Amino acid sequence: MLQELNNNTICAQATSVGQGAISLIRVSGPDALQLVSKAFVSRKGRKLEEMHGYTMCLGSFTNESGTVLDDVVAAVYRAPESYTGEDMVEISCHASPYIVSEIIRVLVDLGCRYAEPGEFTRRAFLNGKMDLAQAEAVADVIASETEASHKIAMQQLKGGFSNELARMRTQLLKIVSLMELELDFSEEDVEFADRGELRELLDKATAHISELISSFKLGNAIKNGVPVAIVGATNTGKSTLLNALLGEDRAIVSSIAGTTRDTIEDTVNLDGILFRFIDTAGIRRTLETIEIAGIERTYYKIKQASVVLLVLDYTRQDDFEESINNLSTNLSSKDKTLIILVNKIDEKPVVVTNIFEAEAAGTVTPEDDISKVCDTVSELAAASGLSPMAILPISAKNNIGLDELRTMLANSQNAVHCGSEGVLVSNIRHYTALKEAYEALLKAKVALDERQPSDLVSQDIREALYSIGTIVGEISTDEVLDNIFKNFCIGK
Numbered sequence: 001m002l003q004e005l006n007n008n009t010i011c012a013q014a015t016s017v018g019q020g021a022i023s024l025i026r027v028s029g030p031d032a033l034q035l036v037s038k039a040f041v042s043r044k045g046r047k048l049e050e051m052h053g054y055t056m057c058l059g060s061f062t063n064e065s066g067t068v069l070d071d072v073v074a075a076v077y078r079a080p081e082s083y084t085g086e087d088m089v090e091i092s093c094h095a096s097p098y099i100v101s102e103i104i105r106v107l108v109d110l111g112c113r114y115a116e117p118g119e120f121t122r123r124a125f126l127n128g129k130m131d132l133a134q135a136e137a138v139a140d141v142i143a144s145e146t147e148a149s150h151k152i153a154m155q156q157l158k159g160g161f162s163n164e165l166a167r168m169r170t171q172l173l174k175i176v177s178l179m180e181l182e183l184d185f186s187e188e189d190v191e192f193a194d195r196g197e198l199r200e201l202l203d204k205a206t207a208h209i210s211e212l213i214s215s216f217k218l219g220n221a222i223k224n225g226v227p228v229a230i231v232g233a234t235n236t237g238k239s240t241l242l243n244a245l246l247g248e249d250r251a252i253v254s255s256i257a258g259t260t261r262d263t264i265e266d267t268v269n270l271d272g273i274l275f276r277f278i279d280t281a282g283i284r285r286t287l288e289t290i291e292i293a294g295i296e297r298t299y300y301k302i303k304q305a306s307v308v309l310l311v312l313d314y315t316r317q318d319d320f321e322e323s324i325n326n327l328s329t330n331l332s333s334k335d336k337t338l339i340i341l342v343n344k345i346d347e348k349p350v351v352v353t354n355i356f357e358a359e360a361a362g363t364v365t366p367e368d369d370i371s372k373v374c375d376t377v378s379e380l381a382a383a384s385g386l387s388p389m390a391i392l393p394i395s396a397k398n399n400i401g402l403d404e405l406r407t408m409l410a411n412s413q414n415a416v417h418c419g420s421e422g423v424l425v426s427n428i429r430h431y432t433a434l435k436e437a438y439e440a441l442l443k444a445k446v447a448l449d450e451r452q453p454s455d456l457v458s459q460d461i462r463e464a465l466y467s468i469g470t471i472v473g474e475i476s477t478d479e480v481l482d483n484i485f486k487n488f489c490i491g492k
Contacts, residue, residue, distance in 0.1 A: 009035055011107045012115035013100055014491035020095035025103055026491060027112060028120055032087045033076065035110045039063070039103075040074055040091075048089065053078030061091065063106050070099045084120050085127030118488025122481060125473060132473025132484070133162045136427055139488050140223065147272045148222045152424050161423050161430075162472050164212075168205055169468050172461055175201055179458040195448065198457075202445050205464075209438045212425050219426035221306055225267045225276030226413055229305035233323050236313040237343040241396035242266070242279040245406070271410035278305065302330055307337040307412065314344045314393070317373065321380050328384035337412045338388045340377055341405070345370050346395045429484075430471050437467035 009029025015022070027036055033048045040048060042059040051057060056075045060068045070093045077088040093099055108114060118139070125135040133156055140153035155161070175198050221227065230238045246266050264279040278301050302308060310327050312320055324340075331338070374391045381388055390408055394401030425431050444460035469475040 009112050010115040010119055011104060011112040012120075012491040013104065014090070014120075015095070017097070017100075018095070019097065022092055023095040023100050025091040025093065025100065025107075026088065026115075026120060027091070027107060028082070028084045028086050028088045028123065029112075030087065031111065032089050035107065035112055036074065036089045036091070038110050039106050040072070048074060048076055051076045053081050061093065061103055061106075063102065064109065069102050069106070070094055070096075072103075080127065080129075083129065084123040085129045086123060115490060116485075117490050118485030118492060121488060121492055122485045125481075130157075131159075131162050132476060132481075133165075133427075133430065133471055134159060135473070136429075136484060138492065140426070142489065142492065144223075145267070146222070146269055146274045149274065149426075152219060152222055152426050155423065156426075161425070164208075164423055165468050165472055168208060169465060169474075171201055172205060172465055172468075176458045176461045176465070179454045179461075199445070199448055202441055202448065202461075206438060206441045206445065209434055209441070212423065213431065213434050213438060215423070216425040216431040217306075219424035220428070220431075221413075222274070222424070223426040225274040226307060227276050227278060227301075227305045228307040228309060228409070229278045229280060229301045230309045230311060231280050231302060231327065232311035233313070233316075233319055236311040236316075236323075237396045238311050239264075239279050241309070241311060241341070241343065241394075242277055244396045244399060244402055245277055270406050271414070273410055273413050275307075275409060275413075302327075305336060307339070307409065310338065310340045310388075312340065312342050312377065314342050314370070314373065315347050317376075320377060324377070324380045324384050324386065328386050331386070338386060339405070339408060339412075340381060340388045340391045341401075342370070342373060342377060342391065342393045343396055345393045346398055346400060433467045433471045437464040440464035440467065 007030070009027065009031045011025060011027045014024045014026040033051075037048045039062050040057075040059050041062060042048075042057050044057075046057055048057070053076060056073055058071070058073055061070055061072045062068050073092040075090040075092070077083070077090070079086045079088075082088040091103065093103060104114070121130075121135050121138050124130055125132055130138075137153050137156035141150065141157055144150035144153050179198075230241055232238055242264065246268055265276055267274055267276045269275075280301055308327070308331065310323065312323055327338075370393045374393060377391050378388075381391075389412060392401055392405055392408070394405060396402065425434065440460050440463035444457050444464070447457045447460055466475060470480070
């Protein structure tokens with residue numbers, strides 16, 4: 001399969017589909033220059049096969065009848081000094097959908113095969129131009145939506161993550177090779193590998209891998225968006241808040257309790273950080289099966305979230321204590337950022353108290369009442385063991401306090417992001433492989449402490465080496481590669 005991929009010449013549009021000024025069509029493979037030459041006519045009579053790498057030529061691209069489809073520029077890249085490591089031609093043409101499709105049709109008729117998703121990058125990996133972690137970073141660079149996610153992807157593309165793994169793998173290989181050499185002299189009872197040095201190396205390796213594993217929470221949040229769960233009782237304005245933060249009607253808003261039955265997610269870039277807001281089903285006592293399932297998903301999203309926004313309804317202050325206690329019971333981690341929002345502050349509470357008689361007399365302002373309510377919420381939160389970052393009065397419907405909320409969210413993550421200058425793991429495949437390597441090295445440490453035979457200790461280390469090798473592609477299968485590259489865009 002791998003050999004078959006490299007034996008033919010492929011082509012595809014490398015730029016976005018649609019109208020524009022310029023489109024780029026990429027051709028790669030052993031016959032790239034010869035096949036393009038059959039349809040490309042140079043203005044100065046130059047032949048692509050005779051051109052050096054990294055040179056460009058102006059000419060016309062013609063169809064089978066000799067009709068000029070467009071004036072184009074052909075850029076020639078020679079193996080192995082190309083993106084794929086093969087001979088390549090990149091054709092820059094006008095971005096007319098008709099022109100692009102016709103050029104690709106002519107290339108296919110001449111003998112090219114239309115590329116599969118990610119096939120150019122897959123060939124780059126197979127030809128040793130990059131390792132597998134770097135190849136996956138190509139897709140992350142293309143998909144990056146913020147400065148932070150772009151920074152992580154570029155660091156991995158340049159080999160920062162791969163270099164760390166390579167150094168660790170080299171050290172482990174050295175020590176395990178010495179241990180396995182001992183097996184050849186088992187009758188002489190000699191030790192080539194110093195057990196103290198090995199224990200120290202295993203301690204360093206497990207500590208380093210543990211740091212990489214721990215970085216996944218931040219790396220994944222930067223890549224896919226910091227998960228923010230919007231929770232609270234029914235009809236507190238959670239869906240209105242989501243729509244206001246997104247700037248569009250993403251969630252259905254209704255006065256009917258229980259309208260939101262399932263979670264609704266979307267992302268927003270705030271101050272260079274991607275946030276993934278999750279509108280959840282309102283929490284209340286119910287016997288309806290579908291609504292119960294939605295509430296269970298709400299609890300699950302609370303566990304997943306890095307930030308929790310608890311929305312309380314200013315007009316229903318009798319519900320505050322129950323909502324806060326509900327969250328306290330289901331907030332599984334104390335390291336989450338909690339912000340309590342008192343919504344609908346531009347509406348009067350349903351239960352009218354003496355505060356409004358005092359207000360009418362001019363002794364108390366609405367601002368005084370809102371401040372008093374926030375103090376009450378703070379006391380209830382403290383009594384439930386919650387430590388909110390802030391208690392913020394807002395009106396999601398009329399956009400009151402939302403700018404302050406956006407700033408607060410961005411600031412809550414800026415502090416975390418500023419301390420993330422090292423390598424961050426953002427890929428779930430890498431995270432899983434690192435966990436497997438970590439478990440194997442822990443077993444090796446136990447075996448070493450128990451003075452078990454060298455072959456058992458080395459076997460555990462070899463399992464860790466295998467897991468690390470799968471990250472960079474030292475060990476890979478067609479199935480793994482197919483799964484990785486199927487999500488790439490065609491032309492890359």
